[in-house]
Structures are given as C-alpha cells and as structure tokens.
Amino acid sequence: MLQSVLLSRVNLWGARPDLMLLVVLAWAMVRNVEEGLLWAFIGGLILDLLSGGPLGAISLALVAVAFLAGRPWGRGAVTAPVLGSPLISLLLLAFLGVVVYHLTLLFILTLMGYAVDWRFALTRVIGPSALLNVSLVPFVWQPLTWLERRTRRERFVL
C-alpha cells in the first residue's frame, strides 16, 4: 500500500524507491528462499492489483529476485562475504537483484504487448533505480534482521 500510495510518487532522476523489492530481497537473504518466494509472490500480486499493468508481472519479477537472493550462494555472499566485507557483498547482491527485477519487468511487459522504451529504461531508469535502492538496503536490512531474530523458530536438539 505504501509503495502504491506514497513511494511511487517519489522520483529522483528517474529512480524510485522500491520498498517491496528491498523487503523481498532482504528477507530472502536473511530467512530462506522459500519464505522470500512466498512474500514476493503475495506482495507482488497485491502490487499488480493496484497497477494498470498485467496481473502477475510484478509478482513474477519479485519471485525472480527472491530466488536469486535466497539461493545458498546469494545468502552465502553475506555469511562468507566478498572482498571481506558483508556490507559490500550485500550491496553488490542488492544491485544485481534490482537489475534482475527491472529486466524481468521489461521482458514481461514487452511479451504482453505493452509499449516499452528499452533504451530509455536501460540508460535512465535501471541505473538510477539500482543506485537509489542499493543505498536504501542497509536501512531495510537492519530492521528485517531484527525481525528475523524475533520470529525465528527455535530448534531444539536433544
């Protein structure tokens, strides 16, 4: 709801903060791929209902991001960080996730017959969106990490 009502109005040189994308990305990495996929599917479907585009487009794009982030090598990028820094690994993976999200959206829209300016999208939308959303990842990561710890099911070993 916040994405549709409030954040979609924000426009910084072609970039918009994508709260749902960031939450799905972070949760898939923090928790596991299955929960990330479920939340991506459900959250994406709600956004699709509030969108004028094809139903299922945002949902599929978010599922692709959750699948990418929730894979062992995706989650391992944070636990076994690249370049020795979990933050750099997180930001790199987030950048990749945002790019995958936008490319998937563009592909689906093109496939469903919607007019899409690929050149404008690649040069003026994806790049700024990736930079903006990557810069917001740490602000989403911390609360979700806390939430994951609070909601984690404890495993008892006898």
Add this chain to the structure above:
Amino acid sequence: MRESPPRPWLPLLLLVLGLLILVFHDAGYLAPVENVLHFVLDPLQRLVSGVTGAAGGLFETVRDVRELRAQVEELQAQVDALTVENVRLREYEAGVQQYRALLNFASEYPAYLGADVIGQGACETFPCGEVVGTEPNPYLRYVTINVGARQGVEVGMPVVGGGAGLVGRVTQVYPRTAQVRLLTDLDSAIAALLQTSRVTGLVVGQPDDTLLMELIPQEENITVGDIVLTSGLGGFVPKGLVIGQVTEVQQMDYALFQTAIVRPAVDFARLEQVLVITAFEPRPPEEPPPEEP
C-alpha cells in the same frame, strides 16, 4: 521442534502460477477474482491514502503559510485584471452563441468546454474523483481514482483535471475505483490539433513524462508556445480539451513528418482531483458515401 522440510518445487510452482495468472488475466478470465480482491483492497488503499495525506499535510502547513500569504497578494491583483477581461469575454460569448445558431452547430458536448467542466457545479453532474494511488510499475503511467462502476464510470471514458486539461482515459473499472492511463504512458495516443494553425497530429506519451506530437505535415508552421487541444478525431475523446503546450519543434528535411515536444497541461506528479466525463458519446466512424453505379 523440527524445521519444515525443504521444498525445492516451490520456485517452479510459483513461476508456473505466475505465468498462468499472466495468461488468464490477459484473456479476461480473472476479472471476477480481481473484482473481489479489489473489494477488499480498495478501502484499505483509500485509508492509507487518507492517512499519508493527512500526515503530509501537517508537515506542509508551516511552510505553506508563508507561501500562501504571498500567493494571496498575487491572486488579488490577478482577480482585478480578470474581472475586466471577464466583461470582455462575455461579449465574445454572446457573439459565439449567435454564430453557432447560424451554423446549426450540434453542440453535442456542451458540458466539457473550458471552465464549465471543472466549475463549481461540475461534480454534481459528473463523478469527481481523487487520486488514491499511483502506478507501482516504473514503466507504466497509471493512476487509481476513487470512483468506479457504482458512480457510472466505464472503460474508455475521458478523465480531465483542472482547467479542462486532459489527464487520460479509463482503462479498468472496479466497483469503487478505476484505473486511468495517463497521457504520458507509452501506450497512450490521442488525436490532437494546434489551437492557432488547426494542424492535426497524434500526441503520444514519452518515457520522460513529456508528450510528443507526431505525424505533423512538413509544410506546416508550428509555433513554440502554441496550445495543443484534442481534435475529437476517432471519437474517443471530446474535442477541445487542453493537452499541453509546444516547447520544441523537431524538423528534419529527410523526414515525411515533423514532430513537436509538448509539455502537458496537467502536472501529473501533483494530480489530486479529477473529473470523469461520463456524458460523452463516442462518435461512430463515418461511413463512406455509397458509390454511384
């Protein structure tokens, strides 16, 4: 307590489900389901829109007071000037009425001309709506308004903002809300004409939120600053609605047509209230005269 077993089939299942939803939505089979889901989501969206609007309003109040004082002084000066012009324009209006009667002008769209549409009484005639949601997809340009089938809104109806500026057309209708495709959407195409030269063309949306008027004959002179209006051709939108203003002309000798960049009359980023023209009857395509034997 044991963790749930892994489900490696889940990504594939969700992918297949998503593709099925895409296909069935495109075929129109999911309309009843979407209506039910919108029945649940729309009140929530309106609630969130109201809350965020109120919260934003609190922060803007202090800043607005100073700006409002300056605006009041400026507007007072404008009112004085407009009063004088109003008297002059009423004289012109009287003359126009006489010409229309002489030409047997059908005046099929009496309610949409100029300020009569967005006047104080307009909302008693046509459904006035508020924008309660903007497009979450970064590559599309739609808004959600809080009037729908219950208020008589139908797919294809034109939507206007302040000053009879064309906002777009209704593309999807639910019981209490509707989706409006904005002029700046890449799939939007409106038949238009220039106010001074009466040259016709086609206005299409651009990804940078401007408009492009294309298919303008090379020999026509286009003036920067010229007002672009709807031409009514095709019968999808009434004639005479304001689209925008020409800001740049692009003319190349080797091209068949020239184009003009148009700044929209409506500020889509600040669009709050709109009016749906429900009394517009699309013109059927004219049939060619029968050939003589």
